[in-house]
Amino acid sequence: MWGIQLPQLLMPHISHVIFLSSIADLSVIGQKLLIMKKIILLFAALCPLAALAQGGHFVLKANVSGLKKPVTAYLYYFESGKSRLDSVKSATGNFEFSGDISGICSGRLTLDHTGVGLFKLGAKRDALPVLLEKGEIKVSAVDSISKGIFTGSAINDQNGLYLKTMSSTDKAIDALIAKSEAATPEQRKDQQFQKTMHLGFKSLAAEQEALQLKFITQHPDFYISYLTLVDVAGPIIDVDKIEPLYNKLSPNIRNSREALEFGKLIAMAKVTAVGTMAPDFxxxxxxxxxxxxxxxxxxxxxxxxxxxxxxxxxxxxxxxxxxxxxxxxxxxxxxxxxxxxxxxxxxxxxxxxxxxxxxxxxxxxxxxxxxxxxxxxxxxxxxxxxxxxxxxxxxxxxxxxxxxxxxxxxxxx
Known part of the structure; x- marks a missing residue:
């Protein structure tokens, strides 16, 4: 298992492998699985994909009905490798953000219902991943932005389909995380409990990857499929598994700047594959x-x-x-x-x-x-x-x- 990872092509990758040194770390890895499933695509596009979408002006309009008091919305996103943070306060549930981007950028739209500020909301914050692209993007929701539905954005439609595909593992992961976090100190020291938790998370990780591979195969013309492939590959590329999927991506995706760079990493992995001569140094x-x-x-x-x-x-x-x-x-x-x-x-x-x-x-x-x-x-x-x-x-x-x-x-x- 690999614990320390060089920042990936697109960012410090969401699927950092976490070293398991204690049962507390099992809770962390469960959270990692959940986060990866729900917001992998939020962080994966740190570098804009200029080859697939031209830069320009974006407008993000969000409408959240059912709010009972003024709420502050935050849009946190990455543009050309730099993070940006905008905020809007509204008593009507209508929030609008705009800006200039050089291509597709990842971000997160968060509602602060309590007024404590974005960085004090904790892990269970009300948030929605969003991919920003040129033009107008609309999202509507009731009570919670995390339940938002996008209109007018193909890339976010792809993201939504991806999240729906991965949703079958939600309850199982949530239950296992809850079990690990509720463990008593005595349970945390129990080897059998640790083994059960570890095997449970490992099984869910395998199930999750199977769903990801199926999604890539079914949607070779999706930019989201490329991001998912990068996630599955991780920092140590299994050429036999990853290269066939990479080659099945549509030319429009595969010939993008980022995908071409990823192709170079696959080629490099071939140089040190089992059966090759070890490069001298x-x-x-x-x-x-x-x-x-x-x-x-x-x-x-x-x-x-x-x-x-x-x-x-x-x-x-x-x-x-x-x-x-x-x-x-x-x-x-x-x-x-x-x-x-x-x-x-x-x-x-x-x-x-x-x-x-x-x-x-x-x-x-x-x-x-x-x-x-x-x-x-x-x-x-x-x-x-x-x-x-x-x-x-x-x-x-x-x-x-x-x-x-x-x-x-x-x-x-």
Whole structure:
């Protein structure tokens, strides 16, 4: 499981994978599932899609009937990578926003029924995802903007259809979140309870992905389908699963600027697919001496990308240490590449010592711009590649018991 992720093509992606270190985190991941289902498309279009929609002036008109007192509406949206916030107060339930945009932009329309202000409303705020595009967009609702219905906007119609498609998992996710949040301290410590919650969220995540894949297949000409595909792909692209869906997107979608960039990421993922030769590289070790990946030819090597600041990486390190000591006498070793930041060599060295990482460690201390990480298309850590003595990649992202099982297949127990 990957816990730290490089900001995606379009934004820090809504489907950040959350490291499960406690039952409290299970509640968080449940919330993540719910948020991803309901507002993934709110955040996914941080960069305007100029190829699909020309920029210009937008007007958003909202009518919410049944309000019993003056209410403030907030429109929070992203334009050219910058966030913008507008507000309108109304006693009639009519709210109008306008502005200039360079293409399709994502936003959220929120009603503050209590007068506490946008940033104090909490997680259960009354909000509606909206995709802003040139022209007039209308939304009508009764009592709550979250129940709003759009008219006059094709992109929001697509979004609405997507949300409707995903709604079948709503009740199950809500129930599981409620169960996790209502757990007593004793339950939170109970391993069986933790296991039940984890498996429940995992099952719902799989169900959710199946619905997403079906939506993409059924609507290849939707911009929303492209955003959904990016979400399903996540930071570590499964080429066999993602590329066929990408190729089925309509030419109008696939040839957009963003989709073309995503295509490059798919191509990069092919370079480090299982069965390919691991790209060679050279970086300095902890003593500032150059080390080549090809120096390890003749051995099985776990090429491990991590960083001292990465909690999930540090949590996975004991598994790597265990594997190293169990199989190092059988022609196996580890080569770790750290994505530590410039000027943070001391933190890198301290983490190596604290975690007992006895194998070769290299880094150029360039954070996400680490040359080897870029060469391997690394956009999330921890991430690893198992390389055979000939230099061929024979496994990817093997953690915990999966790593141990793979090494036993090679060397025996």
């Amino acid at each position: 050279t970086q300095n070790d902890t003593n500032d001496q150059p080390v080549k990946l090809s120096d390890f030819r003749g051995k099985y090597v776990l090429l491990d990308f991590w960083a001292s600041w990465c909690g999930p990486c540090r949590a996975e390190n004991p598994n790597v240490v265990k594997a190293y000591h169990q199989f190092k006498a059988k022609n196996f070793t580890v080569l770790s590449v750290s994505l530590d930041q410039p000027g943070k060599k001391d933190a890198w060295l301290a983490a190596i010592k604290a975690d007992g990482l006895e194998w070769t460690q290299v880094s150029d201390l360039k954070f996400w711009n680490n040359a080897a990480a870029k060469q391997y298309g690394i956009r999330a850590i921890p991430q690893n590649f198992l390389i055979d003595p000939t230099g061929k990649i024979i496994g990817k992202n093997l953690t915990g018991e999966d790593l141990n099982k793979k090494l036993k297949e090679i060397f025996g127990s």
